[in-house]
Amino acid sequence: MMIETLTEAVRATTGIPYALPRPGQQTLTEHIEAAIDQNGQVLGIAATGVGKSFALLAPAMVAATYGQRTIVSTESLSLQAQIIDKDAPVAAAACEKVTGTRPQVALLKGFSNYLCAMAVRDAAEAVTGTTGMRKSTASLRAAVARVRPGAKVDGRPFDATNGAPLLDWALGIDPDATGDKQSYPGTMTEELWRTVSVGPSDCIGTNCPLLEVCKPRAARAKAAEADVVVTNHSMLAVQAAKGVPVLIGNKNLGEFHIIMVDEAHALPENVRNAGASEVSPVTVSALARAIRNVLDEFDADTERIVQEGLAAAAELGEELAGWGRNARPGEEVKLRDGEDPVERTGLMLIAWAKSVKSRLESVKNSASMKQQLAARRLDGRLDTFIANVTQVSIHRVGTARWVAQKTPGPEAKNQAPYWSAAASPVNVGGLLKANLWTAPELIDEEDEEVIAAKEAGEPVEPGSYDLTVIAVSATLPARFGYQIGLDAPNVEYPSPFDAAYDASALYIPRLAEQDVAALYPDWAPGRGRARFDARAHEGWAAKRNVELVEANLGSALILSAKAESGRRYAAELRTAAMGRWNVYSQWDGLPTRVLISRWREDESAVLVGTKSLMTGVDAPGRTCSLVTVDRIPRAAGNPVGDARVEVLMEALQTDKWGADRLVYGSDAALLLEQAAGRLIRSVKDAGMFALLDPRMLTKGPVSYPEPTRLVYKRAVRRFARVIVDTGTAEAFLHAQSGQGLDTAA
Structure with missing residues (x-):
C-alpha cells in the first residue's frame, strides 16, 4: 500500500492522472517499506529531484494505519514549512484514498519557539509601566502602541521600534494560532523574542493562570494526538546530546516507532552544537x-x-x-x-x-x-x-x-x-544510538499488571525497543553510518537530473604559463611541488571570476572559502559590471532571505557569499547558470575536528593522515558537493560549475595528495563533462548565454 499511496500523491501533486513515481523515488520507498516491516535502517543518498518528501511521507502515512507513529525531522525551517503546508496534506489524502484512513499530522518545535502568554503580559506591563494593574488586553495593546525608546524589560533596554509591534501581535494573537516565532510577520531579533518566550525549565507549569492559552502546551497536545510529528534537527540534537526525552520516551507525547531524518548530513553537527x-x-x-x-x-x-x-x-x-x-x-x-x-x-x-x-x-x-x-x-x-x-x-x-x-x-x-x-562532544554516534534510535517503553500506570506489581511492592522496570531509522540526504559522506550510530550502508538512488548534469560542465582551470609564473614565481619544472599561496590564489581567482561572469553575462553564484576573499570578489565584480548587472553580496547588511530573494528575482544578477550560501540556496533557471567556488572549503584545524581525528585513529586503527581525510577531507567534500548542487535545481537547468582550485589536477606545480584528491573528486562526480581549458570554458558560457561561439566578438 505504500507504493500505491506514493503513486496517488505523485498524481495529485502533478495533476497527471497516470503519472508514476520517479525510479529513484519508488526504490527509496520500497527500501523504507522493507525497513519498517523488519524494524531496520535505511541510509539513502537521494539527490534533489528524486522526490524524498513523498518517499518518506507515503510510508509514514500507511504505517499509521496499523498503529506505528513516526517522527519526521528536517534541517531547515523552509523544508519544515513545505512538509506541513504542502506535502503532508497531499500524502495524507493519498493514504486516505488507498486505505480509507487519513492520518493526523502535527508540527512540533522547541519550547522557546512559541509565545509564552505570561511572558508576553509581563513584558507589556514592564514597558508600559502598568505592572500589577491587571489591565485588559485591549488597554495593554493601546499602551504598548505609545511606548517610546528608554523602556526596559528585566533591567535591559527595550527596542521599542521593533518590540512594540511584536508585543501588539503577541497580545492580539488568535487563540487557535500556533504563536510560533516563524509565523510573526515583522522584524525581530533573538533578544526581543526572548522577552515573549521561555524555555521548558523556565515555565511555571500548572501554576500559570494563563495555562489555557499556553502555546507550547497546545502544540504538544496536538503532537500527542498525531500519527506523524514533523520537527527539526535541533529537537533531535538536544535529546541526543543531553539525554533529555524531548521526543523519544516523552510520556506526554506517547510512543514512536519510526524516525525519519531528512537532510541527515547536518545532524551530527547539530548534536555537537547542542552538547557544547x-x-x-x-x-x-x-x-x-x-x-x-x-x-x-x-x-x-x-x-x-x-x-x-x-x-x-x-x-x-x-x-x-x-x-x-x-x-x-x-x-x-x-x-x-x-x-x-x-x-x-x-x-x-x-x-x-x-x-x-x-x-x-x-x-x-x-x-x-x-x-x-x-x-x-x-x-x-x-x-x-x-x-x-x-x-x-x-x-x-x-x-x-x-x-x-x-x-x-x-x-x-x-x-x-x-x-x-x-567543550563539545565529538563522536556523536553513541549518543544518537543510545538516546534517539533506542526508546524506553512507556509504562501505562493504569495497566492492571502494573497496578498489581506496585501493590505487591515489586519494581516496574521499563524495557526498551529499537526504532526504525530512515536517514536521507542529497549528499552523505563515506562511513556516515558510523558517524550517526547506524549499521546500514549508504545507498545512492537514481536522480531525474542526470540529463541536466550531462548538459552541464565542470570547469577546473589548468594554469597557463603566465599564471604559474604569477602564482609560483620560484617554481620550475623538475623542482618538485610548489607551496600553495592562498593570497596569490585569491587574486588569481578574482580575475577568473570576472572573466567567467563576463562570458555568462551575469547570472551567477560566486562562493568563497573565506569571507575576506568573498568581499574582494564582490568588489571586483561590481567594478567590472559597470551597472550591466547587479552584484549582491553576503556583506551588504541585508537578511539572508531578503538577499537571496532579490538575487533570485533578478535574472542577470550575481550573488557573492561564503560557506553559508553553499547550502540551502535554490534558484532554478538562468539566474544560477554559473556557480564558482574559489577553492576546496576545508575547515582550519580546530579542537573538535582534531578530537574527531583522534577518535577515528583509535577506532579504525589508521594513521593520522587517513583519519584526517575522513574528518576534514570528508567534511570539505560534503560542502563542495552541496555547493555544486546549487547549479541544478530542476530537470531543465544546465550550466557550469567552476572549481577554481588547480590543485584538483594532477599536472601542475601544486596538487592535492592523490587519496585526498579522490575524496574531493567524488563530490563532483555527477558532471560527465570536465573542461580544463579557459578558452573552451568561456566558449561554453558564451553559447549558454546566447552570445554564440565567436569569443572575439
Whole structure:
C-alpha cells in the first residue's frame, strides 16, 4: 500500500492522472517499506529531484494505519514549512484514498519557539509601566502602541521600534494560532523574542493562570494526538546530546516507532552544537547582574552575592587568560587529559551558583507570577552553568575541550575580548544510538499488571525497543553510518537530473604559463611541488571570476572559502559590471532571505557569499547558470575536528593522515558537493560549475595528495563533462548565454 499511496500523491501533486513515481523515488520507498516491516535502517543518498518528501511521507502515512507513529525531522525551517503546508496534506489524502484512513499530522518545535502568554503580559506591563494593574488586553495593546525608546524589560533596554509591534501581535494573537516565532510577520531579533518566550525549565507549569492559552502546551497536545510529528534537527540534537526525552520516551507525547531524518548530513553537527558547553567571565557576570532583577536589590545579602559573582568572574578571567598567554592570535588552546582550565575557580563557581539557587527557592513559589517566571529562568540558567563548569573541567573520551579568546557581540557595552573554556562532544554516534534510535517503553500506570506489581511492592522496570531509522540526504559522506550510530550502508538512488548534469560542465582551470609564473614565481619544472599561496590564489581567482561572469553575462553564484576573499570578489565584480548587472553580496547588511530573494528575482544578477550560501540556496533557471567556488572549503584545524581525528585513529586503527581525510577531507567534500548542487535545481537547468582550485589536477606545480584528491573528486562526480581549458570554458558560457561561439566578438 505504500507504493500505491506514493503513486496517488505523485498524481495529485502533478495533476497527471497516470503519472508514476520517479525510479529513484519508488526504490527509496520500497527500501523504507522493507525497513519498517523488519524494524531496520535505511541510509539513502537521494539527490534533489528524486522526490524524498513523498518517499518518506507515503510510508509514514500507511504505517499509521496499523498503529506505528513516526517522527519526521528536517534541517531547515523552509523544508519544515513545505512538509506541513504542502506535502503532508497531499500524502495524507493519498493514504486516505488507498486505505480509507487519513492520518493526523502535527508540527512540533522547541519550547522557546512559541509565545509564552505570561511572558508576553509581563513584558507589556514592564514597558508600559502598568505592572500589577491587571489591565485588559485591549488597554495593554493601546499602551504598548505609545511606548517610546528608554523602556526596559528585566533591567535591559527595550527596542521599542521593533518590540512594540511584536508585543501588539503577541497580545492580539488568535487563540487557535500556533504563536510560533516563524509565523510573526515583522522584524525581530533573538533578544526581543526572548522577552515573549521561555524555555521548558523556565515555565511555571500548572501554576500559570494563563495555562489555557499556553502555546507550547497546545502544540504538544496536538503532537500527542498525531500519527506523524514533523520537527527539526535541533529537537533531535538536544535529546541526543543531553539525554533529555524531548521526543523519544516523552510520556506526554506517547510512543514512536519510526524516525525519519531528512537532510541527515547536518545532524551530527547539530548534536555537537547542542552538547557544547562554555564557561567565561562574561557568563558569570551576566548571571550576577541577573540576580538583581529577581531578588530584592535593596537587600544587603543580594548585593553581597552579586559582588561575590562579579569577583568570581574576574578571577575566572585571570585563570583562563593564563591558559591563553602563549597562544597566537586566533589560536585555540587544546586541553589534554589531566588539564583543568578552571582548576582554581571551578569549585568556587559551582558553590556560588548553588548558593544563588538556594536563595531562589522561596521566590520560585512567590505569589507573583512574574517573580516566579524570572526566578525559574535564572534557576535554569544556573543549572546549565553548573553543568558547563563540570563539562569543561574533566577530560572524557569523545569530548573535545579547549580555551579560546572571544569577541563580545555588537550589542555588548564592553567590547574587550575575553577568554572562555569550551567543550563539545565529538563522536556523536553513541549518543544518537543510545538516546534517539533506542526508546524506553512507556509504562501505562493504569495497566492492571502494573497496578498489581506496585501493590505487591515489586519494581516496574521499563524495557526498551529499537526504532526504525530512515536517514536521507542529497549528499552523505563515506562511513556516515558510523558517524550517526547506524549499521546500514549508504545507498545512492537514481536522480531525474542526470540529463541536466550531462548538459552541464565542470570547469577546473589548468594554469597557463603566465599564471604559474604569477602564482609560483620560484617554481620550475623538475623542482618538485610548489607551496600553495592562498593570497596569490585569491587574486588569481578574482580575475577568473570576472572573466567567467563576463562570458555568462551575469547570472551567477560566486562562493568563497573565506569571507575576506568573498568581499574582494564582490568588489571586483561590481567594478567590472559597470551597472550591466547587479552584484549582491553576503556583506551588504541585508537578511539572508531578503538577499537571496532579490538575487533570485533578478535574472542577470550575481550573488557573492561564503560557506553559508553553499547550502540551502535554490534558484532554478538562468539566474544560477554559473556557480564558482574559489577553492576546496576545508575547515582550519580546530579542537573538535582534531578530537574527531583522534577518535577515528583509535577506532579504525589508521594513521593520522587517513583519519584526517575522513574528518576534514570528508567534511570539505560534503560542502563542495552541496555547493555544486546549487547549479541544478530542476530537470531543465544546465550550466557550469567552476572549481577554481588547480590543485584538483594532477599536472601542475601544486596538487592535492592523490587519496585526498579522490575524496574531493567524488563530490563532483555527477558532471560527465570536465573542461580544463579557459578558452573552451568561456566558449561554453558564451553559447549558454546566447552570445554564440565567436569569443572575439
